[in-house]
Amino acid sequence: MSESLADQPESWPVTASDTGFTGGVVSVRSDTIRSPVDDGEFVRDVVEHPGAVAVVALDDDARVLVVRQYRHPVRLRPVELPAGLRDVDDEPPRLTAERELYEEGHVRARDWNVLVDLLPSPGMTDEAIRVFLARGITALPEDERYSGHHEEADLDVDWVALPELVEAVLAGRVQNATLCAGVLAAWAVHVGGPAERGYGELRPADAPWASGARSGD
Secondary structure, X not given: OOOOOOOOOOOOOEEEEEEEEEOOOOEEEEEEEEOOOXXXXXXXXXXXXXXXXEEEEEOOOOEEEEEEOOEHHHOEOOEEOOEEEXXXXXXXXXXXXXXXXXXXXXXXXXXXXXXXXXXXXXXXXXXXXXXXXXXXXXXXXXXXXXXXOHHHHHOEEEEEEHHHXXXXXXXXXOOOHHHHHHHHHHHHHHOOOOOOOOHHXXXXXXXXXXXXXXXXX
């Protein structure tokens, strides 16, 4: 496939900007944008987000580590990947991912690659998520495991066969967007996919991340 198929950088002029809300994780600003097409102006609300990472941890039996915790906005306990915010200044994305895998999954991994980069909702937020593939999994003993807080104090951890997860995604039984994208990407690589790509063809864990620029990458 041609490498010319890619997101195109572009920035329309902002004539005014007002931050109406600043919270513990996100802020919301209203930008007045001037269109270069007809010179008209319009307002768009933008949710500013620090970005996040997630991990598809795949063991030697092609099982994926998943977690479940209560998510108040949707009133569900979704099936998810170990994941977390990029809320530590200057921490490289891979180190954030390693920390989240340790804290939520109670495992460490030897081999790391970038699996897929995501813009979950580019029409309303600058949030960018990098999903890593982690292999060479080692479980931590009980006395070395991290104890979570708040929702993470009630975190369930399980290993699920990759084909079973793919089936659940396509059936709509699991809906977390990061998990869906990560699992389908992992399946495409695992079975070869249209490009016949293997794990060795994935990007290295420190590959450039265009959408991570706001956080210093």
